[in-house]
Amino acid sequence: MASFENTVTIRRPIAAVFAFLADFENIPAWNYAIVETRKVSPGPVGVGTTFRQIRSVPRRSQKGFEVTVLEPTSRLEVQGELGPFRARLSYALEPAAGGTKLTNAVELRASGLLSIVAPLATSRVKRAVAANLDTLRQILERDNRRGSG
């Protein structure tokens, strides 16, 4: 198993960051690898809700994930497929000076031959996730400048 963590500080209140993250169909807006995310289980979003998403990286494919933790406004966690890996992604939110500190922890599990190369891929995946989190920050901070509409 490989794991890593990225942290970003977003100049938005914790409620705004949580509400955006918990709307999982926003993922394609801030994750460059995802083309579409769609809820496939019925009812409102909660623990156990499942999503399917179309990835374009490393190749076009359809993968799924499930919401495993949803604790407004402090924590979200999903488990599912991240490219060729089984993954657990958690998002911890805490107030920070002028905004919200978001910590994203990722655990990747691989089996068979893939487990040999997984550690090599980790640093590349970590950089990609960090870039996505920076895009998320930019979207939320830009959204703030747009005002309350």
Place this chain on the structure above:
Amino acid sequence: MVADETPPGPVTTWMIDPQATGAGTARPAAARRRYYVYVVELDDAVGPRRDPRYPSVYVGQSVVPPAERLRQHKDGYRSSRYVRKYGKHLRPRLYRHLNPMATRDQAVAMEQELARRLRNRGYTVYGGH
């Protein structure tokens, strides 16, 4: 919004509803209190829609669960006139993933954020203060 800052007691309709309190149990201690945001769809008689694709809604926050809070509005208890007169039903898909919250401050902030996001999407939003 004053109409939704429902105090926990001493005598409110939700306290005598076993569905809202947990049958046969005392009111939860303050440390275990939870707060909720909710969205009520309003009848079109409330006024024109900003965007014809999206209905008018009322956004609120409360210490009582949304279904009970809607009943309170309809019963006239600390109610919004919009919900009392025009409220149709809750829209759980719009808010359930944001509940429950641990503090009133979080719920107030989330109420404002939810109202802002729904307005940006095209909903005509009442409340959400």
